[in-house]
Amino acid sequence: MYFCRKHVLICTASHCTQKGAQQVAGRLRIELKRRGLDAEVMANTCDSIDLCDIGPNIVVYPDGLIYRNVQVKDIPDIIESLRAGGRPVERLLLFAESEDEVRRRQLFAEAAAREPVPADEFLALARAHGFDEAWCAEQARRGFIARKPQGEGQAVWVTSKARRRYGLPGGGAEGA
Structure with a gap:
């Protein structure tokens, strides 16, 4: 990098x-x-920044900004905002307190408290928080949840990656 x-x-x-x-x-490059x-x-x-459901996403360094749902317009x-002295585009910013992040944190906290969560129950919980089956599959691909056989079906665990990101218990190296 220069x-x-x-x-x-x-x-x-792929999602973005x-x-x-x-x-x-x-x-952006043309402009x-x-x-x-x-x-x-x-x-x-770049490849995923793990927020695919609210993409396209842009990260700005060294400012530490994440813009979500960015469109050409x-x-x-x-x-x-990128000009010297420019202000961030507030309507696109993602914060830890943003509704999107709060819903994720709540979902992962509820799932972690119920572990292991049968896969169909996890999907119902995700839907109650505004997420669909494709989102659940993406979370598994991105390593935020783990699906493991249990009994005659599958169960879901919240991984240490999600626990660390959302400040949940068990987020250390010993997590799922």
Whole structure:
């Protein structure tokens, strides 16, 4: 990496790509070049940042910002935020207190308290928190939940990765 003032990572994992991440990345790079910011702001694509259900996602360093649900129409505002002295685009920011994150934390906390959770019960719990079956499958692929055989079916455990991210008990190296 050469020296730059900011580094922008655009998630282009499959979920984000299905939602237009490649177009967002392309337009962001074009606009950085057009506005003469390409030497001070580096934009790269990356694999998942583990927030696929609310993508396309962009991470801005060293600011530590995460923009969620970014669309091509948001690029002018993001470009302005990347200028020296620019303010973050509040409507796109993800915080630990954001509704999306609160729902995840609540779901994982409830599931962890019930472990092991039969897979069908986990899906019902996820739906009660606004998540669907595809989201559950993505969480398993991303390592936030583990599915293991139990009895005649499967059960779900919350992994140490999810426990660490959401500050739940058992988030140390000894977790699932």
